[in-house]
Amino acid sequence: MKKRTYITLFLWAAALLSGCTGDEEIVGGQSSLLTVAVTAADFSSDEGMATRTTDIGYSTTFAAGDRIGIFAIADDGIILDNNIPYTYSGTQWNPVDTDNTIHHYNYAGVTYYAYYPYSASMDDASGEQTIIDKFTPKQDQSDKADYTASDLMTGTGEVADADTDSPKLTLTLKHKMSVIVVDIKSNSYVTTGGYEYFEPIACSSIDIGGTDILQNNLAFVSSVGVYRYIVPPGSTPYSVSVSYNAGEINKEYSYSTTVKQTSAGKYHLIKLHREEAATQRDLKVGDFYYQDGSILPGDSTFYNLASNPCIGIVFKVGAGKWDSDPNRYDGKLLAVHGYVLSLDQANKSWGDNSKSWNGTSWYEYQGYVYTKNLLAGMAEGKSFPACSWCVEHTPVPTGMTSGWHFPSLNPVLDFVDNAATLNTFLSRIPGSTTISGTYISGTESGYNTTTHCNGRVTGNTGSVYRYAKTEAHLIRAMLTF
Structure with missing residues (x-):
């Protein structure tokens, strides 16, 4: 259609x-x-x-x-x-x-x-x-x-x-023009709502006409495992070869073909799927989220891929409070499926307290919006160390996401209160840090939006605390997908 x-x-x-x-x-x-x-x-x-x-x-x-x-x-x-x-x-x-x-x-x-x-x-x-x-x-x-x-x-x-x-x-x-599309997928899953996601693969080479568009970072990655490259239409044949690794055993796969002729307005699809039928499975808290947006079920044996590492875990499934509209994400998302927490953390102060910066709304998932406000303040010369750390967090996600941002209060409450469950999954990822301690959010305190922010202490469910913006406390980056 x-x-x-x-x-x-x-x-x-x-x-x-x-x-x-x-x-x-x-x-x-x-x-x-x-x-x-x-x-x-x-x-x-x-x-x-x-x-x-x-x-x-x-x-x-x-x-x-x-x-x-x-x-x-x-x-x-x-x-x-x-x-x-x-x-x-x-x-x-x-x-x-x-x-x-x-x-x-x-x-x-x-x-x-x-x-x-x-x-x-x-x-x-x-x-x-x-x-x-x-x-x-x-x-x-x-x-x-x-x-x-x-x-x-x-x-x-x-x-x-x-x-x-x-x-x-x-x-x-x-x-x-014409476009050559290489679509590589491992095991696939589909949720009750129809969202399809895939286990991670690590693509090592996509050669089109003698140029490796992957290694030279020339291709547009339009979604997980989908690489697009526009070429002029005509009778010139394009040789295409692909190499990638997939699965816990990290098996290497390779494939070669030739697109004999390209036509204006046509896409030429090279579809490499490990299996045709998707397994019915809803997303779950603790699922492992990889750099390219692929997701490994949390009940699977964990594995990492050097060129496509696990960068976080799903800490909430579905839209957070008052966050069902993807339009607030500046065209980066088509829908809100869930939220991912970074594997590590830092000890940083909230920062500049010369005025109120974000228009506090305690219990909303407004971190992306608050982060934009703080970034605008940084452009004016203000300093927000906690927000900066979150935005600059690496590895940088390459899938369809909001990008890393500073969590507002509600997601902080959610991941701190669910620390016991999340830590069971974090402990399975080499180099990750479990959740423990005092965490601050991007939400300013109603007590004084100029000088204080809100946060929560791990284990103190139900209690919201206020902290001076100049004090250093724990933070984690999050992203929306």
């Missing part, structure tokens, strides 16, 4: 741009707003299979800050509107420069087309093919921004209701 993203642009109609001779009579635009809808198609399989998020791990969506370029060209080749940039606010598209907008031309013989991502180098492009010919995917696509910047889409548009006060331009964008 193709998923489409609908975006609405509100464009001011205006007088025609220069470029027409004095002999040309072109009727100008409307005095009303011009509405433009853009649809963006997903990649489809080169084997005719329906696109599934679980197969390729990334659907076609726009993010705030993305830019497209729009052209209007007359049949005689005159460029009426030349590569007009529009930027996405997160809800709608707006002209980058309000004095430089696309126009509605109320006469026959005008072709509208658009492309993504915007580039000033595309000025004066005479059509879609010109843009395609000028475009080259980035070599390093490991960052999502660089991956999407390599994902060229173009499309033409048509104006409806041209004779009304509300003409509508509809643009349809399609992928013009």
Whole structure:
């Protein structure tokens, strides 16, 4: 099934741009707003299979800050509107420069087309093919921004209701590059709610066309075990070889194939799954969480992988209090499945007490939001040692997570009060530290939000304590997944 993203642009109609001779009579635009809808198609399989998020791990969506370029060209080749940039606010598209907008031309013989991502180098492009010919995917696509910047889409548009006060331009964008997808999975599980997770693997090499995109950190990892790399379409064959280790015995697996031809708008899936059917199993407190977002059930024999280590344990399953909305995580999450606690801890002070920083809410899972507030304070020159340690904690998670942050009070209460259970799992992980002592949170105390923070002493369930922000106490980093 193709998923489409609908975006609405509100464009001011205006007088025609220069470029027409004095002999040309072109009727100008409307005095009303011009509405433009853009649809963006997903990649489809080169084997005719329906696109599934679980197969390729990334659907076609726009993010705030993305830019497209729009052209209007007359049949005689005159460029009426030349590569007009529009930027996405997160809800709608707006002209980058309000004095430089696309126009509605109320006469026959005008072709509208658009492309993504915007580039000033595309000025004066005479059509879609010109843009395609000028475009080259980035070599390093490991960052999502660089991956999407390599994902060229173009499309033409048509104006409806041209004779009304509300003409509508509809643009349809399609992928013009191809993408090779390598999907590697070990044993898989699915929860009652349909969340699928996988045991860890350690991929050592993914070679595409003679370049190891894994060792050179060129591939975009869109989800656990899914590596994507955009290539230009054409008849050039791409050899693909993969090596990885999996399971308690750390067995090495290898596979080689050739993608004989790549096609625009198609993904070429190399699917290496240890088993086809997922086992029904809900997440549990104590499950082992690995760097790439894979999860080993806590009732399994623990094992570590050098290039994909266990970085924490699940200390709460499901959304914490008032934390069911993934939108608060700045687009990093599609849903909240649970929370992970770091394997080690530090003794740090809360820090700067010159004012209240986080808008205290005692019993919410607000650590991610509080951490953002403290980071903004650091940008002003303030010092927050506990928060800094949490944010900079390593190993850095590479899966779909919030990233490490400073816990607010409620998660601290949860992991401290459940210390006995969590410690049984922590003790199975070499080098980890069990939970014991006094822990502070990112939540400021209602007693005095400027000078004090809240925390709890291990074993004193039910008692919330306040501590001076300048005092050093134990902290642990957490992440949401």
